[in-house]
């Protein structure tokens with residue numbers, strides 16, 4: 001049947017195009033630029049110059065070419081496998097860390113309408129939780145298979161950190177589900193287009209301000225970046241779970257961290273900053289849709305910038321402080337936020 | 352004595368971390384913007400292109416000084432190699448035609464990999480023949496052998512020394528003092 005054939009072809013092609021455009025070009029692209037930008041940004045704010053030497057003849061482009069030079073360097077370096085009983089696991093780990101980080105982008109709506117997400121599923125945020133948590137397995141596997149005590153310590157710390165913060169972040173986002181009554185991300189974004197009291201957009205950050213702060217804290221913690229970098233812990237564990245990685249194995253682990261930065265930005269923009277919504281702009285003509293996609297990317301980039309600045313501002317926590325913050329502060333706050341949201345919603349319903 | 356520490360007692364707001372974190376982000380952003388657009392506080396020196404001047408007292412790679420007639424000033428007295436704690440100066444002496452000078456080095460070699468740049472050699476030298484004010488720091492080489500700096504190499508950085516030799520003022524040492532490149536120790 002040609003029509004079905006065409007339909008499948010269309011769907012598959014369209015999905016592939018969206019995947020390529022959003023995940024490969026936007027997410028990977030931004031992550032790649034971040035590998036350079038992070039160093040440059042931190043350098044400039046610390047009164048340094050930062051990487052600026054990679055050149056193409058006379059063109060240095062302020063060091064932008066480092067993001068190309070680095071992968072090339074990594075591809076040609078010795079790919080070292082330590083003396084370990086599980087070399088295949090050691091090899092597999094970077095992929096296990098990297099792939100989930102990319103896959104979760106497929107349920108994030110980057111524009112208005114059913115079609116503006118790679119995979120339209122009602123699971124939405126649940127899917128993200130399920131898959132994104134997988135990537136800790138990559139780190140733990142790598143840490144364990146490295147046959148190195150630093151790595152093992154790092155691995156243990158990641159698992160502990162993940163378990164603590166996964167609970168807190170889950171409870172935090174429950175507030176969002178309660179308010180918008182859905183786990184479908186597109187649905188949540190559409191509802192954020194409403195106005196509260198006729199003037200304030202009903203963005204997540206307005207309806208759930210506490211949750212936004214908690215989300216940022218937990219998400220940065222789950223991403224294992226400073227100030228929560230106890231798993232990597234340059235100072236006490238050399239490089240924690242990736243001590244033994246070199247060449248592209250290291251490259252994959254490093255870039256998956258940056259992909260996660262982009263993911264946290266996109267998810268945060270979707271849940272708390274109204275996704276592609278621009279207050280007062282409605283409609284589905286092509287320029288408007290383009291504008292809304294642009295708004296989404298802009299919000300995501302803003303959150304990425306915020307994460308980067310936080311990373312270079314705050315001193316890192318000690319391991320016990322990370323645990324205390326997670327269990328004693330963030331988790332109770334998330335619970336209080338949840339109960340508070342419940343009470344307010346019930347009161348509103350009564351009226 | 353009581354130890355004086357000026358600790359800030361964190362209050363509730365400070366301990367909540369949120370306000371402080373926000374202030375920190377603001378501070379960092381301000382500094383970033385300033386370095387990017389406004390007055391630049393950047394302290395990095397772009398090394399191979401820009402170099403910071405060394406102080407005049409900087410002990411760099413050794414140099415052997417020359418007499419006014421371009422001969423090496425060293426009289427191969429071995430005081431420097433004796434003083435050297437790293438034992439890295441090798442001198443082979445030979446007789447000089449000039450009876451007043453007596454000796455000169457045929458080989459004068461410093462192993463710069465062993466040298467600890469203590470400056471004892473230049474302190475020990477009675478003739479102001481070896482000095483370390485070249486302002487050159489030892490550059491990396493591909494082989495160890497290249498780090499042995501021979502007489503030719505040391506003379507390459509040579510300066511004319513005009514200080515009196517052997518405590519005795521000799522007129523011909525003073526020809527060409529108008530350049531006055533060096534100061535007596």
Ligand code: SF4
Pocket residue numbers: 431434435436437438439440461465466467468469470471472473
């Ligand atoms: S600087 Fe010190 S170690 Fe170096 S050659 Fe002179 S005396 Fe020896």
Ligand code: SF4
Pocket residue numbers: 424425426427428429430431432442475476477478479480481
């Ligand atoms: S102390 Fe001076 S004169 Fe004596 S051997 Fe050393 S460099 Fe030559």
